[in-house]
Amino acid sequence: MTAPPSPRLLPTPRRCCRAGAGASARAPAASSSSVLLGSLGRKRSGAVVMAAAGGDFDARVARIASTIRVIPDFPKPEAFRETIDIFVERYKAKGITVVAGVEARGFIFGPTIALALGAKFVPLRKPKKLPGEVISEEYSLEYGTDKIKMHVGAVEPDDRAVVVDDLIATGGTLCAAVKLIERAGAEVVECACVIELSELKGRDKLGNKPVFVLVKADEAG
Numbered sequence: 001m002t003a004p005p006s007p008r009l010l011p012t013p014r015r016c017c018r019a020g021a022g023a024s025a026r027a028p029a030a031s032s033s034s035v036l037l038g039s040l041g042r043k044r045s046g047a048v049v050m051a052a053a054g055g056d057f058d059a060r061v062a063r064i065a066s067t068i069r070v071i072p073d074f075p076k077p078e079a080f081r082e083t084i085d086i087f088v089e090r091y092k093a094k095g096i097t098v099v100a101g102v103e104a105r106g107f108i109f110g111p112t113i114a115l116a117l118g119a120k121f122v123p124l125r126k127p128k129k130l131p132g133e134v135i136s137e138e139y140s141l142e143y144g145t146d147k148i149k150m151h152v153g154a155v156e157p158d159d160r161a162v163v164v165d166d167l168i169a170t171g172g173t174l175c176a177a178v179k180l181i182e183r184a185g186a187e188v189v190e191c192a193c194v195i196e197l198s199e200l201k202g203r204d205k206l207g208n209k210p211v212f213v214l215v216k217a218d219e220a221g
């Protein structure tokens, strides 16, 4: 039995094609054997699905397309810059010597903030990533448990740290991050996130540790 050809998720020209990348150059026309499943994809996601196959293949691809969401005009570099600026303004006079970022999305914000503050960036990583001697904390999430690890010696007892992540949900991740840094003898001045899912009450898990967030969102969005 031959495998069906790969589906192609094609960006809609108006939203996604950038200057010089016209739709005609990127989107081959449907061949006679292709089935255009674009109405569902385009309506819900902005994606046009071209698939050539029979059986339930097309239905499965249509379901996949229905879960894909196109964000018009992404990315937003000004939002990133303003996010960094606010964090830097907040911490620049607080004697911060360490910005610790939680893998993975804390790595988006942490290094840039650290650079602007003249602080060192310390990555708090998922298992099996750090080659040296590590300390480790296990924590629970909405969907199970995980561990984060930090190199021994990355943080020193006189350091003053801010822990950065993209989002606080249940607070388990930040709580583990704070514990790692405090086990090294340093002070965690504050945790900083872009988004808080307030309904999950992550702050409660952090006790008295201050959490600074820019945007509070509920799960319903």
Ligand SMILES: O=P(O)(O)OC[C@H]1O[C@H](OP(=O)(O)OP(=O)(O)O)[C@H](O)[C@@H]1O
Pocket: 102, 103, 104, 105, 106, 140, 141, 142, 165, 166, 167, 168, 169, 170, 171, 172, 173, 174, 202
């Ligand atoms: O407050 P919590 O309930 O602990 O959840 C928040 C964490 O969940 C997400 O990361 P995730 O664990 O999905 O890992 P990733 O960044 O590697 O995708 C998010 O980036 C936070 O780190």
Ligand SMILES: Nc1ncnc2[nH]cnc12
Pocket: 142, 167, 169, 197
């Ligand atoms: N509920 C959630 N929504 C979006 N991102 C998350 N990261 C962890 N929990 C999350």
